[in-house]
Amino acid sequence: MKKTAIFPGSFSPFTNGHKSIVDRMLPLFDEIIIAIGVNSLKEDLYPIEKKIECTQNIYLDQSKVTVVSYKGLTVDLCKEHKAKYIIRGVRDEKDFKFEKTIAQNNRELSPEIETLLITTLPIYSHISSSIVRDIIKNNGDISKLIPKNSDFHKFFNI
Numbered sequence: 001m002k003k004t005a006i007f008p009g010s011f012s013p014f015t016n017g018h019k020s021i022v023d024r025m026l027p028l029f030d031e032i033i034i035a036i037g038v039n040s041l042k043e044d045l046y047p048i049e050k051k052i053e054c055t056q057n058i059y060l061d062q063s064k065v066t067v068v069s070y071k072g073l074t075v076d077l078c079k080e081h082k083a084k085y086i087i088r089g090v091r092d093e094k095d096f097k098f099e100k101t102i103a104q105n106n107r108e109l110s111p112e113i114e115t116l117l118i119t120t121l122p123i124y125s126h127i128s129s130s131i132v133r134d135i136i137k138n139n140g141d142i143s144k145l146i147p148k149n150s151d152f153h154k155f156f157n158i
Contacts, residue, residue, distance in 0.1 A: 003028070005085035005116070008035040008074045012046075013132055014055045017124035019147045021089040025118065026064055032087070034059075034067045035077055054150045075110040086115045091125045 007022055011034070022032055036051050048069050059065035070077045074086060086106060088099045096117065103115035127145050135142050 002030045004031045004081055004083040005029045005087050006033050006035050006078050006083045007087040008037055011036050011051055012129050013146055015127045015129060015132055015146055017120050017127040020121050020124050021118050025087055032065050033081055036069045038071050058147045058150045075106050075113055078113050084113055088115060088117050089120050090117045091120045
């Protein structure tokens, strides 16, 4: 049976921290679906189509990675793609508490789907999409915070 995992998020933008999580999980799964969702609580700088394109460019040479967009519950997306796992990155205690609550609720909704909370490598623990967006808004250099082979560089004229 094919082992598929969903890595959901708003990825606004997809950072080196996100890439590290996906890269570290690739040996464990036959397919990882990076699922870019609409999060009404987060301010977005660019359309979801651009986020999909930029994220796909990071994984052009990796056949095990697919990038999709979605609305609604992550567990419903898992069922649609026959994924039994949700991958979530955790930078610190605050992230852990938040992600644990979401994982428990997902478990209530769909007990057959397991959530894996993966700790961020220390080198990336300071990176968040919110901080990257703030740096962008203030014309700062984000080149060390996002994957080099994404089109986010071109999009922001870096």
